[in-house]
Amino acid sequence: MRDATSTRARIRETTPPKPRRPRQILIDLSRPEHRRNLLLGIVLLLLLGVGLLLSGIQVYEYTESAEFCGGACHPMEPQYTRYRWSAHANVDCSKCHIGPGASFFIKSKIDGLKQVYAVLTNSYSRPIKSPVHNLRPARETCEECHNPATFRDNVIKIIRHYDNDEQNTPIQSSLILKMGGYQETTGISQGIHWHITNPVYYIATDEQRQAIVWIGVEQEDGSLVEYYARDLVTMAQTSFVEEAWAQGRVRKMDCIDCHNRTGHPIPPPEEMVDRAISDGLIPGDIPYIRAKAVELLKASYNRTAEAYAAIDGLLDFYRVHYPQIYASRRSDIQGALAYIKKIYSQTTFPELGLNYRTNPDNERHTPFPGCFRCHDGKHIRVDEQGNGGEAISVKCNLCHTVPIVGRGEERILGVPVLTGPIPENHSDFRWTIEHRSIDAAERTQCLDCHGQAFCNNGICHNVSHPPDMLFTHAEEYRKRGDQVCYTCHQNVLCSRCHPGGIVENP
Numbered sequence: 001m002r003d004a005t006s007t008r009a010r011i012r013e014t015t016p017p018k019p020r021r022p023r024q025i026l027i028d029l030s031r032p033e034h035r036r037n038l039l040l041g042i043v044l045l046l047l048l049g050v051g052l053l054l055s056g057i058q059v060y061e062y063t064e065s066a067e068f069c070g071g072a073c074h075p076m077e078p079q080y081t082r083y084r085w086s087a088h089a090n091v092d093c094s095k096c097h098i099g100p101g102a103s104f105f106i107k108s109k110i111d112g113l114k115q116v117y118a119v120l121t122n123s124y125s126r127p128i129k130s131p132v133h134n135l136r137p138a139r140e141t142c143e144e145c146h147n148p149a150t151f152r153d154n155v156i157k158i159i160r161h162y163d164n165d166e167q168n169t170p171i172q173s174s175l176i177l178k179m180g181g182y183q184e185t186t187g188i189s190q191g192i193h194w195h196i197t198n199p200v201y202y203i204a205t206d207e208q209r210q211a212i213v214w215i216g217v218e219q220e221d222g223s224l225v226e227y228y229a230r231d232l233v234t235m236a237q238t239s240f241v242e243e244a245w246a247q248g249r250v251r252k253m254d255c256i257d258c259h260n261r262t263g264h265p266i267p268p269p270e271e272m273v274d275r276a277i278s279d280g281l282i283p284g285d286i287p288y289i290r291a292k293a294v295e296l297l298k299a300s301y302n303r304t305a306e307a308y309a310a311i312d313g314l315l316d317f318y319r320v321h322y323p324q325i326y327a328s329r330r331s332d333i334q335g336a337l338a339y340i341k342k343i344y345s346q347t348t349f350p351e352l353g354l355n356y357r358t359n360p361d362n363e364r365h366t367p368f369p370g371c372f373r374c375h376d377g378k379h380i381r382v383d384e385q386g387n388g389g390e391a392i393s394v395k396c397n398l399c400h401t402v403p404i405v406g407r408g409e410e411r412i413l414g415v416p417v418l419t420g421p422i423p424e425n426h427s428d429f430r431w432t433i434e435h436r437s438i439d440a441a442e443r444t445q446c447l448d449c450h451g452q453a454f455c456n457n458g459i460c461h462n463v464s465h466p467p468d469m470l471f472t473h474a475e476e477y478r479k480r481g482d483q484v485c486y487t488c489h490q491n492v493l494c495s496r497c498h499p500g501g502i503v504e505n506p
């Protein structure tokens with residue numbers, strides 16, 4: 001037995017395996033069936049190639065689309081939800097996030113792989129916070145569609161609010177935004193879009209660029225006019241700005257320093273509720289509905305279900321405090337609650353930790369400092385010798401006309417029509433209060449430039465604002481509510497004496 005196996009083994013060892021000769025492929029183009037087969041093969045290969053290419057393009061397009069970025073990727077669901085409500089709902093995410101050309105495309109795909117990894121390992125941050133560091137410069141994304149030289153028309157804004165009182169009293173502000181921008185024909189640049197043609201650099205000390213401590217405006221000769229936060233003026237003599245340049249912490253302002261939420265804005269609860277009342281989606285005649293809705297939307301909850309339960313609890317408020325309304329208008333109240341839930345689900349994402357507070361909007365000055373990060377009267381121009389000068393302007397009519405505000409019945413439908421140059425006596429902020437001492441003759445002159453609506457400004461003319469306002473202001477404030485005082489003051493002026501302001505969102 002042993003021998004037999006060993007013999008077999010030996011035989012196997014000694015006989016080398018027969019080399020497997022490939023069958024020779026012989027193509028003889030003179031033979032018709034060969035010609036036919038070859039042609040068939042080539043056609044099949046071509047078809048396969050085109051198929052692969054097409055599906056590749058489709059995969060490529062899909063990974064560039066809003067559905068992929070926002071819909072398929074759970075952590076970005078909030079951005080996707082808000083994006084569909086934005087002015088850019090038809091602009092693919094990639095148009096702003098990647099832009100044209102190969103280099104950023106490859107960079108973004110590598111970043112994308114990192115993000116996929118973070119999702120798979122559940123290690124992404126909640127919320128995904130702004131800003132996006134290393135975002136492609138706006139010049140190469142936004143300016144593919146928007147030409148800054150074309151923003152120069154002033155824009156009239158009519159803003160509807162509702163007060164937090166029992167009647168949800170409507171309040172209407174109208175103002176003209178001084179858009180400005182760059183005029184190619186004259187070379188003049190002014191107004192809100194002045195910052196695009198005049199290079200503005202800044203240093204922020206926090207991750208979200210809310211605390212700005214230094215600003216430099218480049219002049220035509222290349223030198224910088226510098227502004228320091230008031231508390232840091234003493235730093236002007238140190239090398240902290242040079243260090244920041246060296247460490248790459250100086251940022252050049254572009255579109256995104258103001259329009260940072262334009263792709264997926266999350267308006268604050270006040271704005272969402274005001275819009276819903278104005279559109280009739282929440283009935284404005286249910287007592288305290290504005291105040292209650294805002295309060296519920298602002299509270300923090302761990303889960304959406306918890307928020308919904310709290311919103312349903314509002315029914316009890318009406319049952320206890322307004323039994324008649326509860327009995328007669330129950331379905332209206334329930335409709336309002338359903339809409340409040342809808343607002344909640346589309347602006348607050350507790351599972352992902354994202355809401356209107358987490359990613360500040362810098363396009364205005366409420367509820368985040370926005371423009372007031374620099375325009376707060378506390379950023380002082382410092383010359384080469386270290387002497388302090390004027391502050392970056394906080395004048396209420398730098399960016400828009402002083403708002404015309406009407407409350408309840410006194411709402412004014414007119415717009416603040418203005419003509420003529422600004423007279424000398426207007427240059428002081430105190431003019432807003434002190435023009436009340438003009439006499440009848442002067443008053444007629446005013447109408448040369450001012451439309452009647454401008455002067456029928458209910459908020460201004462119904463508020464008692466004596467010269468010693470400081471002593472009576474707390475009482476007057478309680479009587480009139482925050483909306484009225486903030487029309488002229490905003491938090492930026494109250495915070496001079498009340499650090500942190502009086503209310504979170506005037």
Ligand code: HEC
Pocket residue numbers: 066067069070076079080083088091092093094095096097128129130131132133135256259260261262263264359
């Ligand atoms: C109109 C341009 C634009 C579009 C369209 C857009 N984004 Fe953005 N997005 C931005 C800008 C600008 C920022 C950076 C904000 C900042 O740096 O402060 C940003 C930030 C983000 C962030 C960081 C977190 C945050 O909320 O700031 C995520 C995530 C995001 N975008 C996802 C998306 C997704 C997903 C889409 C498509 C569904 C999309 N974006 C469409 C402009 C856009």
Ligand code: HEC
Pocket residue numbers: 086087088091095096138141142143144145146255256259262
């Ligand atoms: C692919 C083209 C495209 C790109 C890229 C683009 N936008 Fe727009 N944007 C539009 C269009 C179109 C509108 C007008 C939408 C409308 O009127 O309904 C618009 C409207 C706006 C508005 C006014 C509406 C609003 O949201 O308040 C702003 C501000 C704006 N874009 C800023 C930006 C910024 C900043 C970027 C770069 C981050 C950008 N856009 C990138 C096409 C684009």
Ligand code: HEC
Pocket residue numbers: 138142143146147148151155177192193195196253254255256257258259363364
């Ligand atoms: C200093 C802040 C700031 C910068 C920087 C800035 N904008 Fe604006 N922009 C505004 C404000 C404020 C408005 C008015 C917003 C509103 O209507 O509420 C506005 C309005 C707009 C509008 C709407 C114009 C209209 O007629 O309604 C567009 C579009 C726009 N900006 C695009 C851009 C683009 C593109 C850039 C970059 C090249 C840019 N902005 C840079 C502050 C800025």
Ligand code: HEC
Pocket residue numbers: 178180189190191192193194195200201202212215217227253257258362363364370371372373374375391392393398399
């Ligand atoms: C990073 C700092 C910074 C931010 C943020 C900022 N600005 Fe400015 N802005 C400046 C500086 C600096 C000047 C020039 C100095 C001055 O006018 O006092 C200026 C000037 C202006 C001017 C006058 C331009 C002219 O006609 O000469 C307007 C209007 C203006 N800003 C509007 C805005 C608005 C609106 C916002 C917010 C959406 C804003 N700024 C945010 C720094 C800033």
Ligand code: HEC
Pocket residue numbers: 157159161173177363364365366371372375393394395396397398399400403486487488489490492493
């Ligand atoms: C640096 C520019 C700038 C300065 C300075 C400025 N504002 Fe504004 N303000 C804005 C912008 C931008 C908006 C947004 C307009 C809109 O809603 O589209 C705004 C809106 C408002 C609104 C309407 C807000 C609302 O939702 O009803 C009021 C009221 C207001 N400002 C009051 C003031 C007062 C008071 C001052 C002086 C303390 C002031 N502003 C100074 C840029 C400025």
Ligand code: HEC
Pocket residue numbers: 397400401402418419420421422423426428429431432433435438442443445446447448449450
């Ligand atoms: C030569 C034209 C002209 C005349 C005359 C004039 N104004 Fe004005 N006024 C303006 C302009 C322009 C503005 C807007 C300034 C801005 O918002 O940029 C303004 C703004 C105002 C404001 C709001 C801004 C602020 O600083 O408080 C008040 C209040 C005002 N004018 C009162 C008066 C009164 C009262 C008279 C009559 C004594 C008068 N004006 C005469 C042109 C004029």
Ligand code: HEC
Pocket residue numbers: 429430431432433459460463465469470473474476477480484485486487488489
């Ligand atoms: C029509 C615009 C307007 C309205 C509305 C308004 N104020 Fe004033 N307020 C001013 C002006 C202008 C000044 C003078 C600013 C200055 O002296 O620097 C002023 C000054 C003050 C001061 C004194 C500040 C100081 O430095 O001494 C206080 C306090 C004050 N206001 C509180 C209020 C309160 C509270 C309300 C609401 C009931 C209110 N104001 C409504 C325009 C207004």
Ligand code: HEC
Pocket residue numbers: 470473474477478485486489493494495496497498502
């Ligand atoms: C010049 C400084 C100054 C300014 C500006 C100022 N306040 Fe006051 N405020 C005071 C002082 C002082 C008190 C009294 C503090 C006390 O009695 O405890 C006070 C008290 C108050 C109170 C009562 C506080 C309480 O706890 O009862 C309210 C409300 C108030 N201020 C609102 C405002 C508003 C709103 C503004 C902006 C429109 C404003 N203040 C601007 C100095 C100021």
